[in-house]
Amino acid sequence: MNKKLIFLDIDGTLTSPGSNVPPESALEAIRAAREEGHKAFLCTGRNFDMLSPLLQYGCFDGAVASGGGYVFIGDEVLFDCPMTDEQRDTAMRLFKQTGVFRTVEAVDGSFCDDGMAEFLNVVSGGNSELVRWRKALEADLGMRPMAEYDGRPIYKVVFMCRSAEQLAPAIEALEKDFFFVVQDMNGADCLNGEIVNRKFDKGKGILRVCERLGCDVADTVGFGDSMNDLEMIETVGISVCMANGSPQLKKRSQIVCPAVDEDGLAQAFRDLALVSSTKNDV
Numbered sequence: 001m002n003k004k005l006i007f008l009d010i011d012g013t014l015t016s017p018g019s020n021v022p023p024e025s026a027l028e029a030i031r032a033a034r035e036e037g038h039k040a041f042l043c044t045g046r047n048f049d050m051l052s053p054l055l056q057y058g059c060f061d062g063a064v065a066s067g068g069g070y071v072f073i074g075d076e077v078l079f080d081c082p083m084t085d086e087q088r089d090t091a092m093r094l095f096k097q098t099g100v101f102r103t104v105e106a107v108d109g110s111f112c113d114d115g116m117a118e119f120l121n122v123v124s125g126g127n128s129e130l131v132r133w134r135k136a137l138e139a140d141l142g143m144r145p146m147a148e149y150d151g152r153p154i155y156k157v158v159f160m161c162r163s164a165e166q167l168a169p170a171i172e173a174l175e176k177d178f179f180f181v182v183q184d185m186n187g188a189d190c191l192n193g194e195i196v197n198r199k200f201d202k203g204k205g206i207l208r209v210c211e212r213l214g215c216d217v218a219d220t221v222g223f224g225d226s227m228n229d230l231e232m233i234e235t236v237g238i239s240v241c242m243a244n245g246s247p248q249l250k251k252r253s254q255i256v257c258p259a260v261d262e263d264g265l266a267q268a269f270r271d272l273a274l275v276s277s278t279k280n281d282v
Helices: 024-035 048-054 086-098 116-123 128-136 168-174 204-213 227-236 247-252 264-271
Strands: 005-008 040-045 062-065 070-073 076-080 100-104 109-111 154-163 178-182 191-197 220-226 237-243 255-257
Touching: 005 024, 005 128, 005 204, 024 040, 024 264, 040 204, 048 062, 048 109, 062 204, 070 204, 076 255, 086 100, 086 168, 100 116, 116 154, 128 191, 168 227, 204 220, 204 227, 220 227, 227 237, 237 264, 247 264, 255 264
Parallel strands: 005 040, 005 220, 040 062, 220 237, 237 255
Antiparallel strands: 062 070, 070 076, 100 109, 100 154, 154 191, 178 191
């Protein structure tokens, strides 16, 4: 078996949404896979600051971060593509004018509008993506008030609002350079999404890692749960969606494994022979 590059989304895949603590079975599986010569990478919309708690487990060789806008292996940065000042200022101004809640993500910090936590409490309805952001605002991911944002380079803007009409001015001004990715909110009274630079995505980030390591993309495995993982799922040689994931992503994936809180990653690693049958028994 050729050695694989394994790419793992975080929220809803490696951890419960908004958490920084993977199941022990997942950590054991990743460690065992690396012992057998495979390499493991985070592949996430989180910026470096928000993913860094996961690096402390010592299980990862690098990451495709900020949805592909910041890619690194060890201490080597392969790709770094923040928004231009003009793009950032246009998005911020138009979202503010139409009452859209904004979260901006830099390498070393994230900043969100006042009132977003209260908004999420009203509209979440238990939806995992919204619960992720509510938890982040309350504690786990260290988001700071927008008043503290100091103009540092940012890679994307996450938005939340009630209606598509609120997004229309920003879409008109920015869709030439950015995708407006809206998550499936399962009937929640809210639009949640992000604007992502057309210069990058998770799939392009994976290709950059493959090129640097001289690895055939056919020897990659990707694990995700939501439609912001689509480019990853469409790029990797073997695509896996979590059982707790988006119905649309399940249809696009080759494999559906058990949910994140049901030792899904450990099971998938065994099924795909990323670990030997004698390792990582749970």
